Amino acid sequence: MSANDRVLIDQMIEEQRNSLTVPLSFDETFERFACEHALHGFGLSDEEVEAGVIGGGNDGGVDGAYVFLGGRLLHEDSDVLQNPSAAANVEKGVQLTLWLVQAKKSTSFSELALDKVASTCSHLLDLEADESSLKVMYSEDLIARFRLFKVALRHLLKRHPTVLIKFSYVTRGEANEVHAKVQAKAKLLEAQFDKAFAISQGEVEFLGPAELWKRASTLPSYTLELPYQESITHQTSHIALVTLGDYIDFLSDDTGTIKSHIFDWNVRDYQGNVEVNREIAAALQNPTAPEFWWLNNGITIVCSQATSVGKRLSLSDVQIVNGLQTSYTIHETLRQLYDADPSDPVFQRLVQVRILVTADQAARDAVIRATNRQTAVPVASLRATDDIQRQIESYFLEHEWFYDRRKNFYRNQGKPANQIVSIPLLAQSVMAMGLGQPDYARARPSSLLKSNLDYRRVFSEKTELAVYLWLARAQRHVDEFLQTRPTPMSRSLYTNLHFHLAMLGAVKIIGGVFNDPNELKNAARESIFPSETQLESLLESLQEQFASFQLTHNYGPDKAAKSSEFVHYLTMNLGYGSLARGR
Template identity: 90%
Template sequence: MSANDRVLIDQMIEEQRNSLAVPLSFDEVFERFACEHALHGFGLSEEEVAAGVIGGGNDGGVDGAYVFLGGRLLHEDSEILQTPSAAANVESGAQLTLWLVQAKKSTTFSELALDKVASTCTHLLDMSADETDLKVMYSEDLIARFTLFKDALRRLLKRHPTVLIKFSYVTRGDTNEVHTKVQAKAKFLESQFDKAFAISQGEVEFLGPVELWKRASTLPSYTLELPYQESITHQTSHLALVALGDYIDFLSDDTGAIKSHIFDWNVRDYQGNVEVNQEIAAGLQDPAAAEFWWLNNGITIVCSQATSVGKRLSLSDVQIVNGLQTSYTIHETLRQLYDTDPSDPVFTRLVQVRILVTADQAARDAVIRATNRQTAVPVASLRATDDIQRQIESYFLEHEWFYDRRKNFYRNKGKPASQIVSIPLLAQSVMAMGLGRPDNARARPSSLLKSNQDYRRVFSENTELAVYLWLAKTQRCVDEFLQTRPVPISRSHYTNLHFHLAMLGAVKIVGGVFSDPNKLKNAAREDIFPTENHLESLLDSLQEKFTDFQKEHNYGPDKAAKSREFVHYLTTELGYGSLPVGR
């Protein structure tokens, strides 16, 4: 390793520190940086990375913990954990992953770090462990991440999942100089993961400045080549027949995993082992089946430019907006065979691909809506293309804020993270402050907008655009306050209370409880935000009432924060009144 690699990484981390609205230490930023690039291929947002960072004491040697199913991040309110039918629809053999990260700014790799993680996993992977005993040794945040993994595993047992437990050990040291004793400990840890469950496999990796630099300096490519067999061209757009082998290459990154970032604009996620995907897989596996493109509606790609040379299309700004189910099923059904026998006749079969060239975002949105109306997609799933979403984005841009209705769009353009607001975060801010339901914002981080009714309440055309920006800025203001207090609060405490504190800040400005976001339009027009002194006073009251409520109702912190009863108790006790419990 060149000494320059460490210098470059340190400089990159300092630049990231300077771009944050919240001043964090080098160690804290290094932890986030390490988690982000250990999980480089998953395309996580800033919020998703930060949510997985453990932080604080009793972390058991784990600085970040994330749970994935089939390459998709799981949340506590993910559908498979809520409804048996969703778990039943997961593809048989899908991979459930627990990914752990430890990040130390030291310039070496130590045995102690591996020993600590081994001990932690012995306790936290035990399906029969008593949570009361675990809380003596480990933070609630860390326990919650392992609980999420174990709950998902229980739900999926009938689907015969494969389990991967991976540990990324990240330092500023040279991975070529890892001591043999440390390497031996890594093998022992892998063996421990292998034996944790009958279906589990363990992996340990060492990441240093060289590996981090390569990942950090590599942005996901949206310019790709697509070979084709035949095509029809009209003006600048194309209708092509593509061999399945070439399409698998098009979809796969260097590791063979699917390029999830080229599906960012798709209106829904992979549905797993549902009937239509079973039929697609069966057709792929049957040598006697009719030509694949006869039986399948094909793929729709939008891009900003397409150039054809020698039966190869070079495509810029690629997004697959229709055909995600087909693409994932092709990849998951045939990827392994393609690695071992690319000459198999199945790979000469053809899939139809439409390549529509336009740089006009409104036109792209129209394509997404039109192509997805042919299948049973809930209207709310098309929300990123709604007029209200584009209006919010435009309004934010006018005020030098960035509304990420397309995940990571502005992040990939290098815009400051402190001014990027995602659809989920804005929705939670509206729910907590505008509608007076911080309990709902806390309880449903990923499923808040799944029903059309909730979506229409949160993103109402009757709400002034200035109010949406005010809500985003205020939630960011509250979050920054909590993260920069001289006496910090724990990560789990922050997760449970930051929406409640934001609600109290809004209620104080208005003078009482309310459930109409437009009650905030005067504050939005005049740029009135909760002051630090007000937030400090409100936080003291909030923490006191939070503790009192838990004692009176015998609730744990998570249950209390997610309960409507606590919101009623809080606002009543503080003299702000209360909304009807049914609202």
């Protein structure tokens, strides 16, 4: 590494700071930058990165904490934690990962940092630890992250998961010149993680400016090559037979991990050890089975261009829109064998791949809907292709805001992060402010739209497009207010109350509680938002009522924030009235 890498990284962080409406400090921006690029391969959105950042003091030497199941980020409302049947369908031996990040702007790596994380993990990984005693030493944010990991582990024990505990230590120092004593402490920490559970293994990595620069300057590639054996071509599109070995190469990055970003437009996630995937795996593992492509419907890829030279297709803007279950099952079942013996006969078997060439987004959406109608997919899962979603995206674009109905689409184009709004965040904003249910928005960070009823309530054609943009801007306005106050708010308190504060801001503008988003159409047309002075006053009242409600009802903060009783208590005590609400 040279000093130039540090200069470039510092410049990149300053640019990220200045792109925000209200810049964070260099340290805070560096923490988020470090978490984003330590987790580079997971394709997390800005909101997902932010949710794992541990704010405030008592962080135990951990600046970011994330839990993954089979490479997918877990949330507190993830199906496997709420639904026993979902947990039962998780693939046996799936990897459960706790990924911890420490980010320091110092120009070296220290033993003390590793000692601190070792002490923290010895306490927080203890399944018998009393959380009330832990709260004396650690922030609620940090405890909640470890709690999520331990709850997931308990729910998945019958699926015999493997456990990875990984620690990324990020500084502005040279990772290839770490002192021997620090390296020795890293080995001790890995050994501690190995011994945490009978099924766990530990891993520690050092990341400096050179490693950060390499990751930050590498955008996920959507231009890929796909070798094929035979093909039929009609105009610019193709149907190809591809060997399983070549398809595994197509799916895998340099580390052998599946390229999750080429599935961003798929309408559902990998379902794990469900019957259809077990059948696919059995067909792959049976050497006497008929040709694989006889037994499988194949893969559908949409792209903007496909060029064939010497039985190799060069594809631009690749997205796999149908065949995610097949793709992941091929990768999960055969990846290790392919690494060990790529000449095994199984890799000469064939899978059918359709390559549909169109740059027309409406046509791509039609393909996604049509190819996924053949199997049982909940209607709400096709939401990104709905007319209302495309209308919202177009309206946002007209006003230089970016509705990310395709995850990370606008971030990968370099659009300002503070003007990008995801489907989940807009849905929570509508639920909190437009429908008067901040408790529901808080309780369903990732699953709010899995119910078709909730989806229709949130994304109604009766709601004016200007109101959707106002709601997105209002929530961002409230969030930036909370994040930049002189007295910082803990991550857990922010998570619990930012939707409630947004609701109070909307109620303040209207003058009473309401549950119809179109009540906000005048505010939207005139761009009226609660002032900083109003938000400060509302926040003070909100915190007072939150503390009082917990004491009166003997609720913990999470339970209180997710309770409709608290919303009723809050609005009544502040003189705004209350609504009888159905769901």
